Amino acid sequence: MSAQIIDGKAFAANLKQDIAKQVAILKEKHNITPGLAVVIVGEDPASQIYVRNKNKSTVEAGMNSFEHVLPEDTSEADLLALVEQLNNDPAINGILVQLPLPKHINESAVIDAINPAKDVDGFHVINSGLLATGGDAIVPCTPLGCLLMLRDRLGDMSGLDAVVVGRSNIVGKPMAQLLLNENCTVTIAHSRTRDLPGVVGRADIVVAAVGRAELVKGDWIKQGATVIDVGINRIATDDGKSRIVGDVEFAAAAERAGAITPVPGGVGPMTIACLLKNTVTATCRQAGVKEPQA
Ligand SMILES: Nc1nc(=O)c2c([nH]1)NC[C@@H]1CN(c3ccc(C(=O)N[C@@H](CCC(=O)O)C(=O)O)cc3)C=[N+]21
Numbered sequence: 001m002s003a004q005i006i007d008g009k010a011f012a013a014n015l016k017q018d019i020a021k022q023v024a025i026l027k028e029k030h031n032i033t034p035g036l037a038v039v040i041v042g043e044d045p046a047s048q049i050y051v052r053n054k055n056k057s058t059v060e061a062g063m064n065s066f067e068h069v070l071p072e073d074t075s076e077a078d079l080l081a082l083v084e085q086l087n088n089d090p091a092i093n094g095i096l097v098q099l100p101l102p103k104h105i106n107e108s109a110v111i112d113a114i115n116p117a118k119d120v121d122g123f124h125v126i127n128s129g130l131l132a133t134g135g136d137a138i139v140p141c142t143p144l145g146c147l148l149m150l151r152d153r154l155g156d157m158s159g160l161d162a163v164v165v166g167r168s169n170i171v172g173k174p175m176a177q178l179l180l181n182e183n184c185t186v187t188i189a190h191s192r193t194r195d196l197p198g199v200v201g202r203a204d205i206v207v208a209a210v211g212r213a214e215l216v217k218g219d220w221i222k223q224g225a226t227v228i229d230v231g232i233n234r235i236a237t238d239d240g241k242s243r244i245v246g247d248v249e250f251a252a253a254a255e256r257a258g259a260i261t262p263v264p265g266g267v268g269p270m271t272i273a274c275l276l277k278n279t280v281t282a283t284c285r286q287a288g289v290k291e292p293q294a
């Protein structure tokens with residue numbers, strides 16, 4: 001194995017320390033404590049684990065955390081009413097509605113009902129529009145976390161070939177926008193892409209975000225490329241148990257890559273750290289104060 005392993009967990013721990021310092025300064029100088037509301041509809045166990053981790057990290061950073069767990073059969077109207085209540089609550093600076101929502105609820109209607117200034121997921125159409133047009137967007141947490149790791153590893157990315165595998169509104173599209181802002185030559189690959197191995201093989205930066213276990217094969221990777229694996233897939237193992245793998249065939253890719261994120265311990269922890277970061281950013285903008293330097 002030749003690749004450097006990018007330690008997302010350590011990176012996130014560092015970022016969280018900086019955020020805790022920012023929060024302390026906000027309290028001391030402005031008497032503000034950022035508040036994050038997380039809304040979860042239904043009882044998917046995996047979702048509940050994420051929500052618990054987010055809650056714990058929020059409190060550790062010195063912020064207030066508010067959890068709203070609603071039953072699976074909650075109506076869209078009731079969920080919209082809760083969003084409206086959170087929009088109007090001055091103690092709430094960030095609102096995250098956990099996705100996916102149950103089938104009977106229109107996801108984009110709910111996301112777009114969030115006050116864009118409190119949309120710490122950066123999923124509101126206003127924030128995606130601002131990101132696309134070079135404005136002051138709140139940037140989705142997962143792509144933001146990937147960007148911070150890439151900047152740390154590569155510095156100036158100008159002119160590099162970047163391939164994003166996956167075109168979701170949550171990861172693929174905003175990731176491509178961010179890489180374009182870094183002056184990369186960006187390709188978005190997806191299920192209809194012809195010659196995916198060839199497209200991936202010319203990339204200096206590969207971001208895999210398709211949600212398919214080990215779809216990106218190690219021998220596709222260009223020597224020395226930087227590989228960011230967004231996937232979190234649970235697969236069955238021979239002993240009847242299960243384990244978590246990414247969207248990239250890790251061991252084989254690490255033979256060729258210059259640097260690679262592991263799963264777990266890569267992008268996931270950075271997503272949560274960036275959620276806290278976005279909550280601080282949103283709080284400062286709402287209060288009209290400059291973001292403190294940690
Ligand atoms: N509105 C909304 N915003 C989200 O950001 C959002 C969402 N809905 N729905 C669910 C997904 C999933 N998600 C994760 C965040 C962190 C880890 C994470 O920290 N993972 C660790 C542990 C993995 C494990 O062991 O299970 C790791 O990768 O090392 C995972 C998954 C945020 N999501």
Ligand SMILES: [Mg+2]
Pocket residue numbers: 121140141142271
């Ligand atoms: Mg997110």
